[in-house]
Amino acid sequence: MRHVLALSATLSFFWLVNSGHYTPLLLFFMVVSVLSVAALCHYMDVLDGESQPLNLTFTLPGYLLWLFREVILANIAVARCVWLGTSSISPCVITVTANQKSDLGIVIYANSITLTPGTVSIDLNENHIVVHALTGEAAADLLGGEMDRRVCRVEG
Amino acid sequence: MFALTAVALLVVMAFALLRAFLGPTLYDRILAVNNFGTKTVLLLAIIDFLPGRPDFLDIAITYALINFISIIGVLRFFEYAGRKPAEKEG
Amino acid sequence: MDILFDIISWIFLVSGSFFCLTGAIGLLRFPDFFSRIHAASITDTLGAGLILVGLMFQAGWTLTLPKLILILLFSLLAGTTASHAMAKAALKSGLQPLEVQKDNGKAPEESIGTTDEGALSSKP
Structure with missing residues (x-):
């Protein structure tokens, strides 16, 4: 039930933001379409902790702030590599272990790796993530395991 | 200043097109087209702020969704395209 | 106050354009496909982010602001998913x-x- 409510709230917000017309007729259409989509998702049985991760509501924002800082630093490092030319990069492929308990945690970890420029997750089997790193420093940073620990903490 | 950013984005899009023409592999071309698409979204968002052109942001949102779906669709096609004949033979 | 906002959004827009150009040059300059993904991800994350934040300062408290936030969130999520899908498909092939x-x-x-x-x- 919590998941249905969360989905309805998200969809209503999306409609209100994108519509810009607040007449009774259009608000009625909003209620009808939000309810039908929520009912459809409920009967398809796709509403669970994975599509609506409510348990992460309070731990995720702090992690996102840290990730934001990391992304900016990594961007500057990769931009320097671009301007210095091909000789400054040393591509390598490494494998990191994801210590998260749930599939959702592993996905958050792999997506954070991809979001950070300089490292891209290229394959995933069980809990080993194959990562392509642009420079040795980026790879060493990732192998340090700081991001892994933080994602584990997000998971709670 | 919006015109300046728009010109910079057009240059970026030209570079991406150049990579799509040059790109030695198929995936280089897909990457360049994806990059071209995300820059189109930004360009549409900027055009929204140029005078006399309201409501371009809705088009930008729609274009972002279409771009993502089309890239995933093309990748799926090429990912399974090589596998299908083998399945038929076996 | 308006002039202050204009200056801030100027700075964001110009640095965003700079990062987009950097990414495009990296796209042309890097030697192989997997390193080009990194160059493309610069323009996807910081380039797009800075330009959209610069536009948010211009939008002010109107309905344009949440739409820009939606575009930013979506482009970050879709960008990562698309680059991972491309890298994985390239590796598989x-x-x-x-x-x-x-x-x-x-x-x-x-x-x-x-x-x-x-x-x-x-x-x-």
Whole structure:
């Protein structure tokens, strides 16, 4: 039930933001379409902790702030590599272990790796993530395991 | 200043097109087209702020969704395209 | 106050354009597909982010602001998913990263040639 409510709230917000017309007729259409989509998702049985991760509501924002800082630093490092030319990069492929308990945690970890420029997750089997790193420093940073620990903490 | 950013984005899009023409592999071309698409979204968002052109942001949102779906669709096609004949033979 | 906002949004827009250009130059300059993904991800994250934040300062408290936030969130999520999907599809089709490639002695043109033909021959 919590998941249905969360989905309805998200969809209503999306409609209100994108519509810009607040007449009774259009608000009625909003209620009808939000309810039908929520009912459809409920009967398809796709509403669970994975599509609506409510348990992460309070731990995720702090992690996102840290990730934001990391992304900016990594961007500057990769931009320097671009301007210095091909000789400054040393591509390598490494494998990191994801210590998260749930599939959702592993996905958050792999997506954070991809979001950070300089490292891209290229394959995933069980809990080993194959990562392509642009420079040795980026790879060493990732192998340090700081991001892994933080994602584990997000998971709670 | 919006015109300046728009010109910079057009240059970026030209570079991406150049990579799509040059790109030695198929995936280089897909990457360049994806990059071209995300820059189109930004360009549409900027055009929204140029005078006399309201409501371009809705088009930008729609274009972002279409771009993502089309890239995933093309990748799926090429990912399974090589596998299908083998399945038929076996 | 308006002038202050204008200056802030100027700074964001110009630095965003700079990062977009950097990413595009990296796209042309880097030697192989897997390193080009990194260049493309600069323009996807910081370039797009800075330009959209610069536009948010211009929008003020109107309905434009949440729409810009939606575009930003979506482009971050879709960008990562698309780059991961591209890297994985390239790896599955036999395209090797530059380092591993030295061991196999396989040229990227060679490996993609087979993929292209495979894709063509599978057409009905």
